[in-house]
Amino acid sequence: MRLTSHVALASRAFGASGFILADTADEHLKATVEKVTKSWGGNFRFAMGKPWRNSVSEWRSKGGVVVHLTIYGENMQTSDVLHRIRDSGKNVLLLVGSQKVPAEFYSAEVSDFNVAVGNQPHSECAAVAVFLDRFFEGKELSKSFENARIRVVPQERGKQIKVKHGF
Amino acid sequence: MRLTSHVALASRAFGASGFILADTADEHLKATVEKVTKSWGGNFRFAMGKPWRNSVSEWRSKGGVVVHLTIYGENMQTSDVLHRIRDSGKNVLLLVGSQKVPAEFYSAEVSDFNVAVGNQPHSECAAVAVFLDRFFEGKELSKSFENARIRVVPQERGKQIKVKHGF
Numbered sequence: 001m002r003l004t005s006h007v008a009l010a011s012r013a014f015g016a017s018g019f020i021l022a023d024t025a026d027e028h029l030k031a032t033v034e035k036v037t038k039s040w041g042g043n044f045r046f047a048m049g050k051p052w053r054n055s056v057s058e059w060r061s062k063g064g065v066v067v068h069l070t071i072y073g074e075n076m077q078t079s080d081v082l083h084r085i086r087d088s089g090k091n092v093l094l095l096v097g098s099q100k101v102p103a104e105f106y107s108a109e110v111s112d113f114n115v116a117v118g119n120q121p122h123s124e125c126a127a128v129a130v131f132l133d134r135f136f137e138g139k140e141l142s143k144s145f146e147n148a149r150i151r152v153v154p155q156e157r158g159k160q161i162k163v164k165h166g167f
Numbered sequence: 168m169r170l171t172s173h174v175a176l177a178s179r180a181f182g183a184s185g186f187i188l189a190d191t192a193d194e195h196l197k198a199t200v201e202k203v204t205k206s207w208g209g210n211f212r213f214a215m216g217k218p219w220r221n222s223v224s225e226w227r228s229k230g231g232v233v234v235h236l237t238i239y240g241e242n243m244q245t246s247d248v249l250h251r252i253r254d255s256g257k258n259v260l261l262l263v264g265s266q267k268v269p270a271e272f273y274s275a276e277v278s279d280f281n282v283a284v285g286n287q288p289h290s291e292c293a294a295v296a297v298f299l300d301r302f303f304e305g306k307e308l309s310k311s312f313e314n315a316r317i318r319v320v321p322q323e324r325g326k327q328i329k330v331k332h333g334f
Contacts, residue, residue, distance in 0.1 A: 003170050006290035013289035014297075036288055072319055072326040077308035079321065106325050118308040119319035121203055122180035123173035126296035129289070130181075133297050134305075141244035141285040152239055152286035154246065158273050159239040 005032050007096070007125045008046070012037065014132035015140030016094070018045030022052035041148025056095070056110055064091040065112040068105050069127045073114030081115050082134060088112075094131065096124040172199050174263070174292045175213070179204065181299035182307030183261070185212030189219035208315025223262070223277055231258040232279040235272050236294045240281030248282050249301060255279075261298065263291040 008019045008029065021029060025048050037044045047055075056066055065088055074081040085092060095111060104110050117127040132140065153160040175186045175196065188196060192215045204211045214222075223233055232255050241248040252259060262278060271277050284294040299307060320327040 003173065006170065006173075006292060010289040010293035013285050013287040014293070040287055072322055072328075074323055075308060075321045077305050108324070114323060116319070116321055118180050119321055120180035120207055120312065122177040122296070123292050125173055125290050125292045126177035126181070129293035130296050130300050133300065138244050138301075141242060145287065152283070154242045154283055154286055155239055156241055156281060157275070161239075 003098075003125065005029050007128055008033050009036060010125050010129045011094075011132070012042065012044045013140075014129050015136045015143065016128075016132060017043070018047065020050065020055050021046075021048035022050060022055055025049040039148070039150050041145030041151075043146070052095075056093070059091075059093045062091075064093055066093045066095055066110060067113045067115055067131075068095040068101075068111035069117060069124065069131060070101070070106070070114050071116050071119055071121060072106070073116040075116045075119055076131065076134065077118065081113055085113055085115075086135070092135070094128060096128060098124060170265075170292065172196050174295055175200050176203060177292050177296045178261075178299070179209065179211045180307075181296050182303045182310065183295075183299060184210070185214070187217065187222050188213075188215035189217060189222055192216040206315070206317050208312030208318075210313070219262075223260070226258075226260040229258075231260055233260045233262055233277060234280045234282055234298075235262040235268075235278035236284060236291065236298060237268070237273070237281050238283050238286055238288060239273070240283040242283045242286055243298070243301065244285065248280055252280055252282075253302070259302070261295060263295060265291065 033046045117130050149164045151162045178186045200213045284297045316331045318329045
Protein backbone atom coordinates (compact mmCIF):
# COMPACT_ATOMS: atom_id res chain seq x y z
CA MET A 1 0.00 0.00 0.00
CA ARG A 2 2.99 2.29 -0.03
CA LEU A 3 2.05 3.49 -3.48
CA THR A 4 -1.46 4.45 -2.38
CA SER A 5 -0.02 6.66 0.33
CA HIS A 6 2.00 8.45 -2.36
CA VAL A 7 -1.16 9.02 -4.40
CA ALA A 8 -2.99 10.35 -1.34
CA LEU A 9 -0.14 12.66 -0.28
CA ALA A 10 0.38 13.88 -3.84
CA SER A 11 -3.35 14.68 -4.02
CA ARG A 12 -3.02 16.78 -0.89
CA ALA A 13 0.20 18.52 -1.93
CA PHE A 14 -1.15 19.36 -5.39
CA GLY A 15 -4.31 20.96 -4.13
CA ALA A 16 -7.04 18.32 -3.79
CA SER A 17 -9.45 18.79 -0.87
CA GLY A 18 -9.60 15.14 0.03
CA PHE A 19 -9.02 11.51 -0.86
CA ILE A 20 -11.37 8.54 -0.87
CA LEU A 21 -9.95 5.01 -0.78
CA ALA A 22 -12.90 3.12 -2.23
CA ASP A 23 -14.04 -0.41 -1.44
CA THR A 24 -11.34 -1.12 1.07
CA ALA A 25 -10.07 0.10 4.40
CA ASP A 26 -6.45 0.71 5.30
CA GLU A 27 -5.85 1.97 8.81
CA HIS A 28 -2.15 2.43 8.19
CA LEU A 29 -2.81 4.68 5.19
CA LYS A 30 -5.39 6.65 7.17
CA ALA A 31 -2.90 7.20 10.00
CA THR A 32 -0.17 8.28 7.56
CA VAL A 33 -2.39 10.83 5.83
CA GLU A 34 -3.82 12.19 9.07
CA LYS A 35 -0.37 12.52 10.60
CA VAL A 36 0.85 14.50 7.61
CA THR A 37 -2.18 16.79 7.65
CA LYS A 38 -1.85 17.38 11.39
CA SER A 39 1.82 18.32 11.05
CA TRP A 40 1.80 20.10 7.71
CA GLY A 41 -1.57 21.83 7.91
CA GLY A 42 -4.63 22.31 5.76
CA ASN A 43 -8.00 20.60 5.79
CA PHE A 44 -7.53 17.44 3.81
CA ARG A 45 -10.41 15.02 4.13
CA PHE A 46 -9.75 11.29 4.09
CA ALA A 47 -12.40 8.62 3.72
CA MET A 48 -12.24 4.91 3.05
CA GLY A 49 -14.23 1.73 2.77
CA LYS A 50 -17.22 3.03 0.85
CA PRO A 51 -18.03 1.31 -2.49
CA TRP A 52 -16.81 3.39 -5.43
CA ARG A 53 -20.31 3.44 -6.97
CA ASN A 54 -21.68 5.23 -3.93
CA SER A 55 -18.94 7.85 -3.92
CA VAL A 56 -19.44 8.49 -7.61
CA SER A 57 -23.24 8.71 -7.45
CA GLU A 58 -23.15 10.97 -4.39
CA TRP A 59 -20.68 13.26 -6.13
CA ARG A 60 -22.78 13.46 -9.27
CA SER A 61 -26.01 13.97 -7.36
CA LYS A 62 -24.41 17.03 -5.75
CA GLY A 63 -23.66 18.44 -9.20
CA GLY A 64 -19.99 17.52 -9.42
CA VAL A 65 -18.22 16.01 -12.42
CA VAL A 66 -16.18 12.83 -12.46
CA VAL A 67 -12.88 12.76 -14.33
CA HIS A 68 -11.44 9.32 -14.92
CA LEU A 69 -7.69 9.41 -15.44
CA THR A 70 -6.74 6.75 -17.97
CA ILE A 71 -4.10 6.22 -20.61
CA TYR A 72 -6.93 5.57 -23.13
CA GLY A 73 -8.71 8.90 -22.66
CA GLU A 74 -8.47 12.27 -24.37
CA ASN A 75 -4.91 13.53 -24.17
CA MET A 76 -4.82 16.61 -21.95
CA GLN A 77 -1.95 18.06 -23.99
CA THR A 78 -3.35 17.60 -27.49
CA SER A 79 -7.08 18.08 -26.83
CA ASP A 80 -9.15 20.81 -25.15
CA VAL A 81 -10.46 18.46 -22.48
CA LEU A 82 -8.94 20.42 -19.59
CA HIS A 83 -10.69 23.58 -20.80
CA ARG A 84 -14.00 21.74 -21.04
CA ILE A 85 -13.60 20.45 -17.49
CA ARG A 86 -12.75 23.93 -16.20
CA ASP A 87 -15.57 25.52 -18.23
CA SER A 88 -18.07 23.20 -16.55
CA GLY A 89 -17.38 25.23 -13.42
CA LYS A 90 -18.15 22.15 -11.35
CA ASN A 91 -16.36 20.38 -8.55
CA VAL A 92 -14.13 17.60 -9.83
CA LEU A 93 -13.78 14.07 -8.52
CA LEU A 94 -10.71 12.36 -9.98
CA LEU A 95 -11.21 8.64 -10.43
CA VAL A 96 -8.06 6.53 -10.60
CA GLY A 97 -7.49 2.84 -10.32
CA SER A 98 -4.49 0.62 -10.23
CA GLN A 99 -3.78 -1.93 -12.99
CA LYS A 100 -7.30 -3.07 -13.97
CA VAL A 101 -10.38 -0.92 -13.52
CA PRO A 102 -14.03 -1.89 -14.12
CA ALA A 103 -15.17 -1.23 -17.72
CA GLU A 104 -17.91 1.01 -16.32
CA PHE A 105 -15.30 3.60 -15.34
CA TYR A 106 -15.25 4.62 -19.01
CA SER A 107 -19.03 4.95 -19.34
CA ALA A 108 -21.07 8.14 -19.29
CA GLU A 109 -22.94 6.82 -16.25
CA VAL A 110 -19.74 6.98 -14.22
CA SER A 111 -17.28 9.41 -15.81
CA ASP A 112 -18.04 12.74 -17.41
CA PHE A 113 -14.54 12.80 -18.87
CA ASN A 114 -11.89 10.21 -19.60
CA VAL A 115 -8.58 12.04 -19.52
CA ALA A 116 -5.12 10.80 -20.44
CA VAL A 117 -2.18 12.46 -18.78
CA GLY A 118 -0.34 11.32 -21.86
CA ASN A 119 -1.10 8.07 -23.65
CA GLN A 120 1.94 6.22 -22.35
CA PRO A 121 1.90 3.84 -19.38
CA HIS A 122 3.23 5.36 -16.19
CA SER A 123 1.70 5.82 -12.77
CA GLU A 124 -1.56 6.89 -11.14
CA CYS A 125 0.51 8.97 -8.73
CA ALA A 126 2.15 10.90 -11.56
CA ALA A 127 -1.19 11.24 -13.37
CA VAL A 128 -2.94 12.75 -10.36
CA ALA A 129 -0.07 15.15 -9.65
CA VAL A 130 0.29 16.42 -13.21
CA PHE A 131 -3.46 16.69 -13.74
CA LEU A 132 -3.82 18.79 -10.58
CA ASP A 133 -0.76 20.90 -11.36
CA ARG A 134 -2.24 21.81 -14.73
CA PHE A 135 -5.79 22.14 -13.41
CA PHE A 136 -4.66 24.66 -10.78
CA GLU A 137 -2.12 26.21 -13.17
CA GLY A 138 0.68 25.60 -10.70
CA LYS A 139 -0.73 27.91 -8.04
CA GLU A 140 -1.26 25.04 -5.61
CA LEU A 141 2.50 24.84 -5.06
CA SER A 142 2.64 28.31 -3.56
CA LYS A 143 -0.38 27.88 -1.34
CA SER A 144 0.05 28.15 2.42
CA PHE A 145 -1.47 25.34 4.46
CA GLU A 146 -3.42 26.61 7.46
CA ASN A 147 -2.52 25.62 10.99
CA ALA A 148 0.70 23.94 9.96
CA ARG A 149 2.96 22.85 12.78
CA ILE A 150 5.88 22.36 10.43
CA ARG A 151 6.83 24.56 7.52
CA VAL A 152 9.77 24.33 5.17
CA VAL A 153 11.75 27.49 4.57
CA PRO A 154 12.93 26.92 0.99
CA GLN A 155 16.72 26.99 0.61
CA GLU A 156 19.27 26.77 -2.15
CA ARG A 157 21.33 24.49 0.11
CA GLY A 158 20.52 22.38 3.14
CA LYS A 159 17.33 22.09 5.14
CA GLN A 160 15.44 24.61 7.17
CA ILE A 161 12.09 24.08 8.85
CA LYS A 162 10.03 26.19 11.22
CA VAL A 163 8.26 24.28 13.96
CA LYS A 164 5.37 25.97 15.70
CA HIS A 165 5.78 26.46 19.42
CA GLY A 166 4.07 23.77 21.48
CA PHE A 167 4.50 21.05 18.91
CA MET B 168 9.93 -2.01 -5.50
CA ARG B 169 6.62 -1.30 -7.14
CA LEU B 170 7.03 2.39 -6.42
CA THR B 171 10.42 2.53 -8.14
CA SER B 172 8.90 1.11 -11.29
CA HIS B 173 6.35 3.95 -11.21
CA VAL B 174 9.16 6.49 -10.94
CA ALA B 175 11.01 4.89 -13.84
CA LEU B 176 7.93 4.68 -16.07
CA ALA B 177 6.87 8.22 -15.20
CA SER B 178 10.39 9.40 -16.13
CA ARG B 179 10.01 7.77 -19.52
CA ALA B 180 6.45 8.99 -20.14
CA PHE B 181 7.30 12.56 -19.17
CA GLY B 182 10.26 12.83 -21.49
CA ALA B 183 13.40 11.68 -19.68
CA SER B 184 15.98 9.88 -21.82
CA GLY B 185 16.82 7.28 -19.23
CA PHE B 186 16.77 6.10 -15.65
CA ILE B 187 19.58 5.01 -13.34
CA LEU B 188 18.80 2.92 -10.28
CA ALA B 189 21.87 3.68 -8.19
CA ASP B 190 23.68 1.44 -5.72
CA THR B 191 21.38 -1.51 -6.16
CA ALA B 192 20.23 -3.93 -8.83
CA ASP B 193 16.67 -5.01 -9.45
CA GLU B 194 16.21 -7.44 -12.33
CA HIS B 195 12.45 -7.30 -12.03
CA LEU B 196 12.43 -3.53 -12.43
CA LYS B 197 14.81 -3.77 -15.38
CA ALA B 198 12.54 -6.31 -17.09
CA THR B 199 9.45 -4.15 -16.46
CA VAL B 200 11.04 -1.04 -17.93
CA GLU B 201 12.53 -2.85 -20.92
CA LYS B 202 9.23 -4.56 -21.67
CA VAL B 203 7.39 -1.23 -21.67
CA THR B 204 10.00 0.40 -23.91
CA LYS B 205 9.93 -2.53 -26.35
CA SER B 206 6.13 -2.38 -26.62
CA TRP B 207 5.52 1.36 -26.36
CA GLY B 208 8.56 2.63 -28.24
CA GLY B 209 11.27 5.20 -27.80
CA ASN B 210 14.88 4.88 -26.72
CA PHE B 211 14.75 4.88 -22.95
CA ARG B 212 18.01 3.89 -21.35
CA PHE B 213 18.00 1.93 -18.11
CA ALA B 214 21.02 1.34 -15.90
CA MET B 215 21.41 0.00 -12.41
CA GLY B 216 23.87 -1.01 -9.75
CA LYS B 217 26.41 1.78 -10.14
CA PRO B 218 27.18 3.86 -7.01
CA TRP B 219 25.35 7.19 -7.11
CA ARG B 220 28.62 9.10 -6.69
CA ASN B 221 29.96 7.66 -9.93
CA SER B 222 26.83 8.52 -11.89
CA VAL B 223 26.86 12.06 -10.54
CA SER B 224 30.55 12.67 -11.16
CA GLU B 225 30.38 11.22 -14.68
CA TRP B 226 27.39 13.42 -15.47
CA ARG B 227 29.12 16.51 -14.19
CA SER B 228 32.39 15.71 -15.92
CA LYS B 229 30.46 15.64 -19.21
CA GLY B 230 29.17 19.14 -18.56
CA GLY B 231 25.71 18.24 -17.28
CA VAL B 232 23.95 19.73 -14.28
CA VAL B 233 22.48 17.79 -11.37
CA VAL B 234 19.07 18.79 -10.02
CA HIS B 235 18.20 17.29 -6.67
CA LEU B 236 14.45 17.16 -6.11
CA THR B 237 13.74 17.80 -2.44
CA ILE B 238 10.97 19.31 -0.35
CA TYR B 239 13.63 21.60 1.24
CA GLY B 240 14.83 23.18 -1.97
CA GLU B 241 13.88 26.30 -3.92
CA ASN B 242 10.19 26.15 -4.75
CA MET B 243 9.79 25.83 -8.51
CA GLN B 244 6.55 27.78 -8.41
CA THR B 245 7.66 30.75 -6.31
CA SER B 246 11.29 31.07 -7.41
CA ASP B 247 13.00 31.38 -10.79
CA VAL B 248 14.96 28.15 -10.34
CA LEU B 249 13.41 26.44 -13.37
CA HIS B 250 14.48 29.36 -15.57
CA ARG B 251 18.00 29.19 -14.20
CA ILE B 252 18.17 25.47 -14.94
CA ARG B 253 16.89 26.01 -18.48
CA ASP B 254 19.19 28.98 -19.01
CA SER B 255 22.19 26.82 -18.16
CA GLY B 256 21.46 25.07 -21.47
CA LYS B 257 22.94 21.90 -20.03
CA ASN B 258 21.75 18.32 -19.84
CA VAL B 259 19.92 17.64 -16.59
CA LEU B 260 20.29 14.68 -14.25
CA LEU B 261 17.43 14.53 -11.75
CA LEU B 262 18.52 13.13 -8.42
CA VAL B 263 15.77 11.67 -6.23
CA GLY B 264 15.87 9.49 -3.19
CA SER B 265 13.31 7.76 -1.08
CA GLN B 266 12.78 8.70 2.59
CA LYS B 267 16.32 9.56 3.72
CA VAL B 268 19.02 10.77 1.37
CA PRO B 269 22.70 11.42 2.17
CA ALA B 270 23.37 14.99 3.37
CA GLU B 271 25.82 15.41 0.49
CA PHE B 272 22.90 15.42 -1.97
CA TYR B 273 22.32 19.04 -0.91
CA SER B 274 25.94 20.12 -1.37
CA ALA B 275 27.41 22.03 -4.30
CA GLU B 276 29.76 19.10 -4.94
CA VAL B 277 26.79 16.93 -5.87
CA SER B 278 23.83 19.08 -6.84
CA ASP B 279 23.85 22.25 -8.90
CA PHE B 280 20.27 22.93 -7.84
CA ASN B 281 18.03 21.80 -4.99
CA VAL B 282 14.49 22.09 -6.28
CA ALA B 283 11.23 21.66 -4.41
CA VAL B 284 8.21 20.60 -6.42
CA GLY B 285 6.30 22.32 -3.65
CA ASN B 286 7.43 22.32 -0.03
CA GLN B 287 4.88 19.76 1.14
CA PRO B 288 5.62 16.06 1.60
CA HIS B 289 4.34 13.89 -1.25
CA SER B 290 6.09 11.49 -3.58
CA GLU B 291 9.26 11.21 -5.64
CA CYS B 292 7.13 9.87 -8.47
CA ALA B 293 4.91 12.96 -8.46
CA ALA B 294 7.96 15.22 -8.12
CA VAL B 295 9.71 13.74 -11.15
CA ALA B 296 6.55 13.85 -13.27
CA VAL B 297 5.65 17.45 -12.45
CA PHE B 298 9.23 18.65 -12.75
CA LEU B 299 9.53 17.11 -16.22
CA ASP B 300 6.08 18.32 -17.30
CA ARG B 301 7.08 21.88 -16.44
CA PHE B 302 10.62 21.54 -17.77
CA PHE B 303 9.33 20.39 -21.16
CA GLU B 304 6.35 22.77 -20.98
CA GLY B 305 3.94 19.90 -21.49
CA LYS B 306 5.19 19.05 -24.97
CA GLU B 307 6.43 15.63 -23.85
CA LEU B 308 2.83 14.41 -23.62
CA SER B 309 2.24 14.88 -27.34
CA LYS B 310 5.49 13.30 -28.42
CA SER B 311 5.39 10.19 -30.58
CA PHE B 312 7.56 7.30 -29.40
CA GLU B 313 9.55 5.74 -32.24
CA ASN B 314 9.16 2.10 -33.17
CA ALA B 315 6.19 1.58 -30.90
CA ARG B 316 4.42 -1.76 -31.26
CA ILE B 317 1.40 -0.50 -29.34
CA ARG B 318 -0.17 2.93 -29.59
CA VAL B 319 -3.24 4.28 -27.86
CA VAL B 320 -5.77 6.06 -30.04
CA PRO B 321 -7.18 8.61 -27.57
CA GLN B 322 -10.95 8.30 -27.05
CA GLU B 323 -13.68 10.09 -25.18
CA ARG B 324 -15.09 6.68 -24.24
CA GLY B 325 -13.65 3.18 -24.12
CA LYS B 326 -10.26 1.90 -25.22
CA GLN B 327 -8.64 1.78 -28.61
CA ILE B 328 -5.13 0.67 -29.36
CA LYS B 329 -3.24 0.08 -32.58
CA VAL B 330 -0.93 -2.91 -32.58
CA LYS B 331 1.79 -3.02 -35.20
CA HIS B 332 1.66 -5.94 -37.58
CA GLY B 333 3.98 -8.73 -36.58
CA PHE B 334 3.77 -8.07 -32.86
